Amino acid sequence: MTKIFSNFNWNVQTLGDHAIQFYLPPIMDPRVIGEIKNFNDFIVAAAAKGIKDIIPSYHSLTLIYDIELMNTPLDLANDLIEKYKNQREINLPNKELNKIIDVPVCYDEIFGIDLISMSSKLNLSITEIIKIHTQNIYQVYCLGFMPGFAYMGDVNTKIQMARHPQPRQNVSAGSVGIAGAQTGIYPMHSPGGWQIIGRTPLKIFDKDPKVLSKFKMGDQIKFYSITRAEFETLNQNELK
Amino acid sequence: MSVQIVKQGIMDTLQDKGRYGFQHIGIPPCGYLDYLSAQLSNVIVGNPIDAPIFELHFPASSFIFKEDQTICISGANFVPVLKDKSVAMNTAIHVCKNDTLHFMQPLLGKTCYLAIKGNIDSSLWLNSKSDFIAQIKTNDQFNIIAWDADINKNNTLVDQKLESSIIDKVQKHIFNSNEIRFIPGPQWNDLSTESISNILKQPFYTSLNSNRMGYQLKGPSLQLMEEKTYLSSAVTRGTMQLLPNGELIVLMANHQTIGGYANIGQIILVDLPKLVQHKSDTLFHLNLTNVATAHSEYKQMQQWFS
Numbered sequence: 245m246t247k248i249f250s251n252f253n254w255n256v257q258t259l260g261d262h263a264i265q266f267y268l269p270p271i272m273d274p275r276v277i278g279e280i281k282n283f284n285d286f287i288v289a290a291a292a293k294g295i296k297d298i299i300p301s302y303h304s305l306t307l308i309y310d311i312e313l314m315n316t317p318l319d320l321a322n323d324l325i326e327k328y329k330n331q332r333e334i335n336l337p338n339k340e341l342n343k344i345i346d347v348p349v350c351y352d353e354i355f356g357i358d359l360i361s362m363s364s365k366l367n368l369s370i371t372e373i374i375k376i377h378t379q380n381i382y383q384v385y386c387l388g389f390m391p392g393f394a395y396m397g398d399v400n401t402k403i404q405m406a407r408h409p410q411p412r413q414n415v416s417a418g419s420v421g422i423a424g425a426q427t428g429i430y431p432m433h434s435p436g437g438w439q440i441i442g443r444t445p446l447k448i449f450d451k452d453p454k455v456l457s458k459f460k461m462g463d464q465i466k467f468y469s470i471t472r473a474e475f476e477t478l479n480q481n482e483l484k
Numbered sequence: 485m486s487v488q489i490v491k492q493g494i495m496d497t498l499q500d501k502g503r504y505g506f507q508h509i510g511i512p513p514c515g516y517l518d519y520l521s522a523q524l525s526n527v528i529v530g531n532p533i534d535a536p537i538f539e540l541h542f543p544a545s546s547f548i549f550k551e552d553q554t555i556c557i558s559g560a561n562f563v564p565v566l567k568d569k570s571v572a573m574n575t576a577i578h579v580c581k582n583d584t585l586h587f588m589q590p591l592l593g594k595t596c597y598l599a600i601k602g603n604i605d606s607s608l609w610l611n612s613k614s615d616f617i618a619q620i621k622t623n624d625q626f627n628i629i630a631w632d633a634d635i636n637k638n639n640t641l642v643d644q645k646l647e648s649s650i651i652d653k654v655q656k657h658i659f660n661s662n663e664i665r666f667i668p669g670p671q672w673n674d675l676s677t678e679s680i681s682n683i684l685k686q687p688f689y690t691s692l693n694s695n696r697m698g699y700q701l702k703g704p705s706l707q708l709m710e711e712k713t714y715l716s717s718a719v720t721r722g723t724m725q726l727l728p729n730g731e732l733i734v735l736m737a738n739h740q741t742i743g744g745y746a747n748i749g750q751i752i753l754v755d756l757p758k759l760v761q762h763k764s765d766t767l768f769h770l771n772l773t774n775v776a777t778a779h780s781e782y783k784q785m786q787q788w789f790s
Binding site: 257258259260261262263265267270271272284296297298299300301302303304306308311312317386387388389390391392393395451453456457460461 | 504505506507508509510511512513609610666667669670714715716717718720722723740741742743747749750751752753775778779782783786
């Protein structure tokens, strides 16, 4: 068990009449995510009455509450910050934090439908784009957009590309995309504007309540390249 | 006991109080759009206040009842017709086997509720029966299960008990007001002075481009003091996001769980049903309020139903 001292300075604001938001300075940084994960776990464990949802994001943690069960939300918020600070030493579940989830991706152009145009715009060969995308270990900053969609970063500046100005009507489930410094996987068919570079055969979101999202905030992800044949085999296994 | 869909509408779903506890993995809460009308209908028919209910938009689905049942229609008035006879809203109605129910025209409001006494049998996913992607379809059949004795004891048919003055109060609150109140959000102060003044003085109306995810508002074009981007944070129902085109979108039940547009405010929960029911041909004003007022009115209205 690693112990660290938390020196982040949490602020809190109300968000309308049924939410409160804790926040840190708005920076996209894995250390901030580590801190948000700590505070998130602390609040989950505190299990305050009337909290319906606890939603982490890049630099904030938002609590949705039931008005009838919550008389003074800001008092509760300040109380939680105090107790968290007084805890001083935070128990880091380091096992989990250091775990890397390996994700197979087939970067065939049939799946990576934006690879050719990216290659010419970025002045890199497709092989180089794949090499760069599979080099980094990515951090899951948060989930949103649709069930199980994980925003991961940071993408090497050499292969960063803006979203398409007009989103596609239909992006296939499993598609792996890039949007600026972020990378992510579409868990299901949906409209989407990210630059698509490949597809994973893995099921990213499963309706089974025991499974649900493959990723959670704070996870570390490493992509590795697979062939079409390996994709088909793995995909068959996933569908079973 | 069961009910069948004779002909599906354009956007009709089964909804309850929604699905909470899963927004951290991106699952939208869903649930009733106009929760006050849904609760009213449930109470009138003698259901628990948060029972599943059919949520209808015009053109709405038609239904056939397979047994005698008690129903109630609340919210938007789509001129409900039972076996060729017009029926009253916000009243417990006895329907007989093979009676059909359909809706003629969108007279008032946008979202209508059909409550049926009993529990509508549908699969429970993550503690809720609220449809997220699915809609009710032609030939779908739903069993209606009687509440077990415990629940029934506390929820006998309360039509007589719920005073008509309360029904009037709910109706007036939702349909007779052109004032929708909000609490300023984290990026309120990033708005230009002129935009702040325009929000509070100019009228708005809802765009036809409004659905269970969000209602787009038409009104004065709004700007931030300076162009700015934000890191995404959680949003909630009622969040007013400023889109890059200068328009506001108010997030509704099926909203994404986090958003990166400027969050300029939150419509308070008691006023959300008003917005839900506002058609694009009526104007309303956005006014400021605070958490204490929002809480006290919310609690007061929930008292009406207990």
